[in-house]
Amino acid sequence: MQGPLASLKVLDFSTLLPGPFASLLLADMGAEVLRIESPTRMDLLRVLPPHDQGISASHAYLNRNKRSLALDLKQPAALEVVKQLMQDHDILLEQFRPGVMERLGLGYEALKAINPRLIYVSITGYGQTGPYKDRAGHDLNYLALAGLASYTGRADSGPLPLGFQAADIAGGSLHGVIGLLAAVIARQQSGQGQHLDVSMTDCVFSLNAMAGAGYLACGVEPGCEEQMLNGGSFYDYYRSRDGRWMSVGSLEPNFMQQLCAALGRPELAALGLSPKAEQQQALKQALQIEFEKRDFSDLCALFADVDACVEPVLSVAEAVAHPQLRARELVTQVPRGDGSSQAQMACPLKFSEGLPQPRHIGATLGAHTRQVLSELGYSEQRIDELRRTKVIL
Template sequence: MSSSPETVPSAEPAAALSRKGPLAGLRVIDAGNMIAGPLAATQMADFGADVIKLELPGSGDSMRHWTPMKEGLSLWWKVIARNKRLITLTLSNPRGQELFRELIREADVLIENYRPGTFERWGLGYDELARINPRLVMVRVSGFGQTGPYARRGGYGTIAEAFSGIPSFTGAPDRPPTLPGFPMADSVASTFAAMAAMFAVYNRDHGNGQGQEIDVSLYEPLFRLVESQVIGFDQLGIVKQRLGNRLAEDSPRNTYQTLDGRWVGISASSQRTFERLAQALGMPELITDPRFVDNASRCEHDTALDEIIAGWFRERDCAAVMALFEEAEVVAGPVLDISDIVRDPHYQARENIVSVPDDDFGQVRMQGVVPRFLDTPGEVRHAGRALGADNREIYQGLLGVSPQEFDALTAQGVI
């Protein structure tokens, strides 16, 4: 807890003493679990929103139990729960529901990602909450959305990724459909959720003065990103297939292994970038070769072009390739892993990795705030903290719960 039992702490977060971001003064209630909902709230917290994160007493958010672990503590949690005030609350308990309604009275945004119907079962659906706070924006993240025949299905990111169709055209043609190596569906949905919340806040503050309910599924943001899928099938009957790193729509595009075992990615999909590449390879004849004379021709003869380029890479080490390409203005980049990234001068110059105060380990490094605001930048004020770290500050300082009731609610497992 954040203060001694004898002291009623201020309702203002300690982070208020730090840099003011563009969302300073906005209060967000994070009632989500795991990644998609909580990460949306984290993005808002990074830019100064006062995010109050709810967890179940005793066990906490499921992300507290995700690896990697250090000394029994999840390092993932340190990142996804950064910049938040943390409280515990049992939403299925009637007194817990009363306390939740009190939190909602002064909130701007509520984010939840339970299975559809759960908040309604608790008497906490949007219609009821809007009667308490008509200005509330409620963002609901779920696997398949709040409506439709699959709405009540459970929906983790892996299922949403499969349902989006993306794995069907991701990976090698002779291998199974390939899933991403990180929770892509959750991460993309969280960005759409945060964006949607701010759209609704803008509409509220500059439009009708009312909040609204927002329905974000995990699969739809991914489906929205595959721009040509629907129209290509609709007009030409195209069903996109797995081609490894190559794309059917443009060529060349692949990763190529160098003499010293490194990998370099290139994309030369415009005519100008392809011509630069051909000159840098010392093969200007590729520019006028009928097989490669334009993008459509290159796509048709993609395998032949790919073999020519791969052979060139195999005879040179990565540093020489990148030096040559940089001078020739070829669009290319080495494939980095995290051990490369932490030493990379561009990452360092952009402050993409920052050192953050942490209650358990002193200082930890993690990703900085993205995107960069030049006048009102966000910041990472602290890493994710202990379960219920801000219980006393919120319940006594913000909601006015007496010390006696606070102790009783804690003993009863309500908070």
């Protein structure tokens, strides 16, 4: 089984999270992904804890199914290798600041001259243009500048640092893959590739789907705990007696009625159906009192068979063991290369024709250098020479 993207060959110059998560999705769906890595500036993800048998678990996951070619791009001989690879690699993914690839002689225009079908994807914090294009940033900064952080949190304590990287993944990775595949479809019609400029800030700005639409059309500026879905209504998390949490999303009348009936307080349903802020807050306080009367396990049992949009807040360990996630086969075993395997999150996309089995965890730096150069026609003598001169690792 090859997967739906088996016809794509990708050169991946990215590091850390946004680019590697994007190319992980491509590789899981069958694309041939070759990472171009620096032998002198290590991808910091390789040393990020925790480690499994001396290997970063994050790196092993994010870079599975990809080959690694270690090249010093500052040396002319390395650029020649890349240009040869461009003959049959039709997608390039990079995550440097604007202008870096051009200075290396690997900008879009230069490589497009070699392969006009090239789809060149640049993922950056702020994009290729604008006053912030050369500015450093991280996930938290992109969410802040895009307005999302201003209404995500509590009124008395302010914005919350999210437990996952929303701008990196939802902004850079997922939008990057969407744009890349759209460019592939366009190329099928035109025969030409194009340059895709993916700004993580731009992409998460577009995620203001409800709050942003309301402000632009109606002038309503959202704030923390002021809207129905950000804590301004009963739609929220509630603490149990033993300090665990439950999520309550019983927005529709039938769900609200089932929620209140299960808690033995059917009269509260009328408060939930009112749009008035004071009614919503009264319901919220009443629900908190009811939830704090019961332990987490009792609440889980109480709502197990109640279709009211009430679910427990699970730890990662509990999520892995949950029957729904187990039924969806969201954990897979990935070969390490020594006969053993590592448990990893599986590709979440379900194709009726299936996907290829994971081939290996993230490779060691330069693990496939000799193999790739041999495929390009380099002799063993030339490969050894490039190694001696530290062009490759």
